[in-house]
Every structure is written in C-alpha cells, then in structure tokens.
Amino acid sequence: MQNITLNKILLTFAIFVSSLQLTTAQQQVTNALVTTYPYTESFEESTNDWTLNVGGNDFNWARSQSGTATKATEGQYYMYIDAGSSSNLNKKAAFQSRTFDLTSLNKPSLVFAFHLLGGATSIGTLEVEASTDGTSWTKVWSTDGNTTTGSGWTAPMPGHDNSWKEAVVNLSAHKSANTQLRFVGSATNIWANYIAIDAITITEDGAPAITGVTPSGGFLHSPVTINGVGLTGNGSSLIEFNGAAFSFSTAQGPYIDYTYINFSILVPEGATTGKVTVTVDGQTATSMTDFQVPSVVTTFPYNESFEAGDAGSWKRNGSDPWYRREGWHGEPYWSTKPHKPSKGYSYITLMGNKGKKGSLISPPVDARKLKNPTITFDYHMGIYLYYTDSSSPSILTLEVSKDGGATWTQVWRKEHTHQEGNPNGWTTASVSLKGHSYAQMLLRFSGTRSNSWNNDISIDNVTIEEVPVLGQPVADFKVSSTEIWEGESLKFNNESQNATSYLWKFSRGYSDQTSVEEHLTVKYDIPGSFHVILIAYNELGQSTAKTMAVTVKARPKLPVADFKVSSTEIWEGESLKFNNESQNATSYVWRFTAGYSDRTSMEEHLTVKYDSPGTFYVRLIAYNEFGQSTANRMTITVKARPKLPVANFKVSTTEIWEGESLKFNNESQNASRYEWRFEGGDIFTSTDTHPIVKYDTPGFHLVKLIAYNDQNQTAVKYMRISVLKRATARTTSNTTTTIATVDVKVYSKTGALLKTTKIAENAPPAKSLKGLQNGLYFVHVATKTGVQKYQIMK
Numbered sequence: 001m002q003n004i005t006l007n008k009i010l011l012t013f014a015i016f017v018s019s020l021q022l023t024t025a026q027q028q029v030t031n032a033l034v035t036t037y038p039y040t041e042s043f044e045e046s047t048n049d050w051t052l053n054v055g056g057n058d059f060n061w062a063r064s065q066s067g068t069a070t071k072a073t074e075g076q077y078y079m080y081i082d083a084g085s086s087s088n089l090n091k092k093a094a095f096q097s098r099t100f101d102l103t104s105l106n107k108p109s110l111v112f113a114f115h116l117l118g119g120a121t122s123i124g125t126l127e128v129e130a131s132t133d134g135t136s137w138t139k140v141w142s143t144d145g146n147t148t149t150g151s152g153w154t155a156p157m158p159g160h161d162n163s164w165k166e167a168v169v170n171l172s173a174h175k176s177a178n179t180q181l182r183f184v185g186s187a188t189n190i191w192a193n194y195i196a197i198d199a200i201t202i203t204e205d206g207a208p209a210i211t212g213v214t215p216s217g218g219f220l221h222s223p224v225t226i227n228g229v230g231l232t233g234n235g236s237s238l239i240e241f242n243g244a245a246f247s248f249s250t251a252q253g254p255y256i257d258y259t260y261i262n263f264s265i266l267v268p269e270g271a272t273t274g275k276v277t278v279t280v281d282g283q284t285a286t287s288m289t290d291f292q293v294p295s296v297v298t299t300f301p302y303n304e305s306f307e308a309g310d311a312g313s314w315k316r317n318g319s320d321p322w323y324r325r326e327g328w329h330g331e332p333y334w335s336t337k338p339h340k341p342s343k344g345y346s347y348i349t350l351m352g353n354k355g356k357k358g359s360l361i362s363p364p365v366d367a368r369k370l371k372n373p374t375i376t377f378d379y380h381m382g383i384y385l386y387y388t389d390s391s392s393p394s395i396l397t398l399e400v401s402k403d404g405g406a407t408w409t410q411v412w413r414k415e416h417t418h419q420e421g422n423p424n425g426w427t428t429a430s431v432s433l434k435g436h437s438y439a440q441m442l443l444r445f446s447g448t449r450s451n452s453w454n455n456d457i458s459i460d461n462v463t464i465e466e467v468p469v470l471g472q473p474v475a476d477f478k479v480s481s482t483e484i485w486e487g488e489s490l491k492f493n494n495e496s497q498n499a500t501s502y503l504w505k506f507s508r509g510y511s512d513q514t515s516v517e518e519h520l521t522v523k524y525d526i527p528g529s530f531h532v533i534l535i536a537y538n539e540l541g542q543s544t545a546k547t548m549a550v551t552v553k554a555r556p557k558l559p560v561a562d563f564k565v566s567s568t569e570i571w572e573g574e575s576l577k578f579n580n581e582s583q584n585a586t587s588y589v590w591r592f593t594a595g596y597s598d599r600t601s602m603e604e605h606l607t608v609k610y611d612s613p614g615t616f617y618v619r620l621i622a623y624n625e626f627g628q629s630t631a632n633r634m635t636i637t638v639k640a641r642p643k644l645p646v647a648n649f650k651v652s653t654t655e656i657w658e659g660e661s662l663k664f665n666n667e668s669q670n671a672s673r674y675e676w677r678f679e680g681g682d683i684f685t686s687t688d689t690h691p692i693v694k695y696d697t698p699g700f701h702l703v704k705l706i707a708y709n710d711q712n713q714t715a716v717k718y719m720r721i722s723v724l725k726r727a728t729a730r731t732t733s734n735t736t737t738t739i740a741t742v743d744v745k746v747y748s749k750t751g752a753l754l755k756t757t758k759i760a761e762n763a764p765p766a767k768s769l770k771g772l773q774n775g776l777y778f779v780h781v782a783t784k785t786g787v788q789k790y791q792i793m794k
Helices: 765-769
Strands: 002-006 009-013 039-041 062-064 078-082 092-096 108-117 125-131 138-144 165-170 180-186 194-204 209-214 223-229 238-241 244-246 262-266 276-280 283-286 302-304 322-326 346-350 357-361 373-383 394-401 409-416 427-432 442-448 455-466 483-485 489-494 501-506 513-515 520-523 528-537 543-553 569-571 575-580 587-592 599-601 606-609 614-623 629-639 655-657 660-663 673-678 692-695 699-708 714-724 741-747 753-760 776-783 786-793
Touching: 108 125, 108 138, 108 209, 108 223, 138 165, 165 223, 194 209, 194 283, 209 276, 209 283, 223 276, 322 357, 373 394, 373 409, 394 455, 409 427, 489 528, 501 520, 520 528, 575 614, 587 606, 606 614, 655 660, 741 765, 753 765, 765 776, 765 786
Parallel strands: 483 543, 569 629, 655 714
Antiparallel strands: 002 009, 039 194, 062 078, 078 194, 092 180, 108 165, 108 194, 125 138, 125 180, 209 223, 223 262, 238 244, 238 276, 276 283, 302 455, 322 346, 346 455, 357 442, 373 427, 373 455, 394 409, 394 442, 489 520, 501 513, 501 528, 528 543, 575 606, 587 599, 587 614, 614 629, 660 692, 673 699, 699 714, 741 753, 741 776, 776 786
C-alpha cells in the first residue's frame, strides 16, 4: 500500500493493473523524450506532445478554459472530461504523456492538481497509470468522487468540492529510461460530473512544486495565493516575483495564512511581470506561467473605454461579475441597457442575478505630477420601469487606495432606485483626486445591483487627467521651523489652493531673490531676520500672498575636547592628573576605568590613582551652552611594579692562605644580572653568577657584589676576605704564634705626619692606609735593613 497526502486528507491507493483494455499497437504513442527535470506542463499553448486520441478510448479528454465551472489552477487552460455528458455515461478516456527518462532522478515523483465536481451519488474515478515499456500499464494512483445525495449541484464530500487539490505520486517503482504516464477518467451513469487535471510536475521526491498562483496577476501589495507541495511557511522559504523577494518581516505584514500546500502573501515591492519562484533548502519551484503585474500609469490624460481584453487594463476583483460588452448586445435586461457604448465599441457592465455585487480595480496610477488629478467617467444605472423598489437601490461607488488595496477611501457614490430620463443615455461624473495623489494609487468601482428584476450598472470612457482649478487662489505654505542656525537650509512646502503658478520673493543676507518653483528650498549662510513672500496665481491672473519671517541664529562655536597628562605609562599604585585644556566648553563629563567598573566625573580636571596593572581608557566629553559636544579619548598603560633586587652571596670561609681560591656562591633574589669587584684577587671584576677567585697576596681584601633587576634597579653587598701568609701561624687551642710586624709612618703629600701604625712584616705597604680617604700618601716602613719609602695613590 502507498500513502499519499492530499491537502491534509490521507488517501490510500492500491497498485493494480488497470481495467482499461488497450491494444499493443494502440498503446505505443511516439513522442519526444524528456530528460530535463523538473518537468512542468500546464497545457497553455497546446497538449504539447501528450496524446488525446489514445487507442481504446470511448471518448477523449479536452483542453479548455471553462469546462468545469471553474478556472485553471495554473495559467488559463487545463485538461478535462465531461464525465456526466449523456454520450459519455459509463465510459472511459485516457490522456497519455510523453516519454520520460527518469534515470537521472534518485526518487522520481509526480505532482499534479486535480478537480472533481459533480452531484447525485457519484462523480466517477480518476486514475494515474505508469508504464516502462509502453505495453503494460500499472495503476499507481486513483480517487473517486462520492458526494451527498440531492438534485442538481450538491454539496461535495471533503476533498471533492468545487476547488483544486494536489496529489503526489512516488514513481520510484517505475523509474526507467522509457517511462510513460496516463490519466484515465471513468464516467458513471450520473449526469453533470466533471473531472479535470492541471499543473503537472515531475521532479525529485520531496522537492517543492507549484501547482497554482491565484490570481494570475495583481498590483503591489495585493493578496496572492501560491498552491503547491513541499512548501514551508515558517519564513524559511524564499518567494520571488520575477526576482523581487517577498519578506515575511516587511512592513507589508507577515503572510496571511499558511497550510501544508499554500501561501497567502502580498505582491512585494519591485515585482514585475514574470515567473513566481519558491526556494526551499536550495531547491527551487517555478510557476508555469507568468504572474502579470500591471505597469504604473504615469502618462496623462489616461483613458480606458474597455475595448479589449477581459476589462481593458482594469481587473475584476477575483471572479466578480463585471464583463465587457459590445454595442447593446449581450446586456441581458432588455429595457435597462444603454443604447450604445459611451465611447468606442465596448463598455463594462455588472452582470448576475439581482442583488449581485462586484468590484473593478484600476492599474496603479502615479498622478503626483498633476496639480489637480481628476477622474471623469460615464455611467449608466437602469431599472425597468415596472420593477422599481425604493428600499433596494442599485449602488455604484468609487474608492481610492494608497496601500495596494489593503484599505479604501470612498470618494464618490450614486444610488439609483427608479428609471430617470432617457433609459439609453449615459451620465458623466467628475471627481477630483487632489487629496489622494499617491505613488501607486488604485481606483475601484464597486457596484451592487438592486434586488429588483431587470436592472444594470455600466461604466465606460474612464479618463484621468489634469483639470484646471478656477476660483480665488489662496496662498499658503508651511515650514518645519522659522528659527534655524546659520548654514542650515529650509524647505518651504507650498500648500496653496486654486493656484496654477507661483512667485517666491526672499532674501538670505544678500540681494533679494525670486523663484517660480512650486516649492522653495533656501540655505541661509548669514545670521539675521529674513522674510519669505509667496504670491499664488490662478489661471485668470488673480493672486493672493503670504509672508513669513525666518530668524537665522549665529551658529555657536563647537566645543573642542582636549586634555593633557604627564605620561601615559606609569607604575601600579601611582596617580595621574589629567589637565583639561578644552576650548569653547562650559561643562564636562569624564568617563574612565581604573581597574574596577566604569566611573564618571564632572570635575574640570581629573586625578586618578591606578592600583592595578592593565590598560585603561579616559574619555572627556566637552559641552557648550547649547548642548553641543565633542569628545577626546586617551589610553593609559599601568605597569606591574617590579620587585627590588636583594644582593647576597656566601663563601665557605672568609680566611684563607695565600695562593688559595674561593668560590663565591651567589644567593641574590629578584636579580637578572650581576657585577663583582675583587680587591687583591687574580681578577678585579666579573659578571659571572658564581665566580671563583684566587688570592696570592696576604692581607685583608674587600669583595663587592652589585645585583641588578630588569629595570636596572640595584642592591649591593660587601664582604672582607683575610689572606694569610703561609709563614704565619694561626692561633690554636694549645699554642699561640706571634706574627712579625714592622713600624710604619704615613705622611700627607705636604709632609704632615698623619699616622703611625704597624703592619705584618710581609704585608703590602698600602695596608697602612686603612681608614684614610682616597688620595696621594707617602709611606715609610722600618725594616731590618733600614727604612723603605713608598709613594702610594689610594
């Protein structure tokens, strides 16, 4: 069994061999091979290689525009059978397709629209059959048309009323390089039954397909219904009218209604005559015929006398019964018709039974360039003398819309209850549209026929043109403000009445000037008080004037926000003062961050302490007395404060023998480089982290370590090393050895005796200078062999 969804009605179809008996020769119809998909067919030009005269038919399908009391779902034409004709009762008719190469499709699917209408107890059956060899046929879909009982046209069962439905048939089981389809209609023994098909699509299963666009044309913002399958209505579909996209979120409003198979939307801005497309998930369905968008009327005088087409360039509202008639023929009510058209050979009339209503809508009209656009038309409202009814008048109204037909404003109305004057004559009406001149104005005639028998409402010779306004002119104009700043412009909007020409007189700080434009725009560059005069003239040269004073104020100087700071890069914990140097300002607002939430201040100058490292902004807004403002911004970088270095080192001992070496173990902290200085060592300076120094000279020697961090901040540590002469004995716990010494006298460079001291016999003479300032000294050392004199620079 195969389940197929039809407009939310689930039908179940069995696959079995059709009972329509056709001979092999009769079944093999030669036609062009179809290889490109999606394939669409709506029979607008012809049957397009589909076969009507299928062998074995009791009668044939027909191509029509009005065979089943309805219109085509796509375009103007469709295929149908009169299953209730007296000559077709209990008979069958097959309508055979071209040959399809379906091998390029993954899951081929048939989509089509069908229409069953009938009465009594049964309509008949519609079947779809498929063949891969042109000889054997398999039924893949069918439906019948059971209705409720009754005479004439009865209320149909759901799914079989006077409307088109959609069907989707999976053709995967019949996928081949030579697949053919045929629609088989079977009549019952009941009269007045119709079966129709239209809008056939063969495409990939699940792809969108359009089966109808209703109506087939429309104006900007007019409602349109798109029927089909595989469409979505949640805003994910892209709907375009010849490339102009409909938006679900525009000011036109969201889509009006949505079901599984249709959109009801509005014709979008920019739409022109062409195809309608719906794109879902990258797959596009295209209408089979063009959607007609009337051109905007911009040339005047415009005239429509309904000489051609359904209603000339006007449109009936849906199926409203306005019809074009020629001469006096075709008007059904013999004593109420006009004798002849008001102009040309045709006129438009409201048909139908008594009390019938109908509307006739114009193409869009842009009459903004006309000063007094006026519509003139001839109308005829006749009621047969013996059928007058004052309680039920015939009514004809004229309405105007500025929003594509969403709302209407009545501008003229006529009620008619009895025969007036010559029943064959026309009456002319003229209506000014001056207050309704829009970019896309629509006009609508709406008629309601009297409940009396034999009455008509007819229209002819509709003209839109400029009609001169006579009468005393009234000069008037408006402006957004009469007080502006120098350098600004003002537009003076002319709202004069009964005027055909204008003269402006004005000054803007120079000599007086004039203009004959309808509206005036003036730029005022100089402060002061100025007058504007408008003189309005009618066609007779009569005039009136209006004067207005304009005050132009000297433009204040704009404030200039500016501030300075000593540095834009500081250490954490430091403060910055922002010195306000703004000009032409009376108040200030500071906005800044300092490691926490945003802050503000209205002080003139600003001092901020930054406790956290990071990048922060400072913004100053300067205002003048008129509230005008400018702003300036600066970025501050706050650096994390470095840790100070700590110089430290250790040795295994501070007392060694001459000729021995010491390793200095560096234990400094927060340091990245070092500088050592050694007195009496084999090296005087070093940048090693842990240097090793040999001491060959006995005595006391100073060691200095300078530790640097990354910012070249320093710390220093000193240590004294004692170097002993190897002949010198050290004190032990048992014995004491006395070190031999010599007497030393130290003199200044002037010869003054500065000090007398003793040093070790083998110590260098410079040892005697300990405690003295740097400078030049004379040292006398008393040795066993005599006094040794030295000149030493410390």
